[in-house]
Amino acid sequence: METELLRRIDQLDQADPLAPFRERFVSDENGINYLDGNSLGRLSHDARAAILAAIDDEWANELIRGWEHWTELSSELGDVVGSALLGAGAGQVVISDSTSVNLYKTIRAALSLVPDRRVLLVDANDFPTDRYILEGVAAACNLELRLMATSMDEPVSVDDFAPYLDDDVALVVLSQVNYRSGALNDLARIAYLVHSVGAMLVADLSHSVGAVPITLDEDDVDFAVGCTYKYLNGGPGSPALLYARERLHSELTQPIWGWFSATDQFLMGPRYEPAPGVTQFLVGTPPVLQLAALKGALNVVCEAGIERLRTKSIAQTALALELFDDHLMARGFRLASPRESSLRGGHLTFEHPDALALSSSLFADHQVLVDYRVPNRIRFAPSPLYTSFAQVYDGIMALAAVAAR
């Protein structure tokens, strides 16, 4: 039985078209089985080479002249991410600042389009920064913040919205993939619902970009933000994506009037005049070295292609689920993610009363690195670019072994 399973896993690895991509990543010194790529992706050789080239060739030799091309990086990479991963036509995405700051900018920009509305709506189970930024905006602008009760472990449903959505609502902020459960929300359906009451949608793509195919233009999403250090492997502090729908560009106002968002930046004019298009969302000097690393990292993601990444990701979480049923369920674990593959993103979540202690032992005894989330959740996130099927098996079996002890 077990031999049969191991043979099947070996076949999955042999037949995996993404297997060669493992070599594109720098191995760590300890041979860690890294199942935390949804928090911080691994370092790729491309990202490393790109950041070193930006230091040694560009900073060292070009000096100030580097700005002749560095100023374009945010928009250039925005278009790469937009076309390869977000289903966004050119000129709607920039890479800048953090996801938190981009949330602030897009929320205020959305509000500028519906100035008479008084309510902000967010999933009560969404990531803290999304809720906190909204709370701050609500306090500063004297608006009402509604926290929508949801199941957390399943996608947000139309019924979840019903008690909260009315024509006082200015905007909804929602993660496409919930950070705790991995539940995948249907953006097209939610955009339709939100628009039906005349409100705007700001989607947080932090846990979906690079993990699931995204179709922002087609889904009619108004604004989106998201991290690039998770499945895109841009590195710690890699700046975030920001998408703003083209048809809104000429009407909106973004709230941080920095010189990188001004038209004719180097004319140093007396008054702020926003640049046309999505570049009006830029603020100040971008982190050039981080953008260089992201550019390298994106080569790898784009070469693999989002369809192949999603196919392998589903196969890996399906294998993990099968092993969960056979080895973890009887040991006090509860699945806190959707079972149906079309309803989940790239990670699975297992609940256990001793989740914290188990995740520590998992690393100490087996070199398996997963993510613990309060109060009792373990996030299990294989990254299809560098995790093998054998590592998925090893990770679950190690968890079963520490739980058995």
Ligand SMILES: Cc1ncc(COP(=O)(O)O)c(C=O)c1O
């Ligand atoms: C869903 C989600 N949104 C936002 C953030 C915060 O991003 P940042 O700290 O880069 O602003 C995170 C970070 O993990 C996240 O998971």
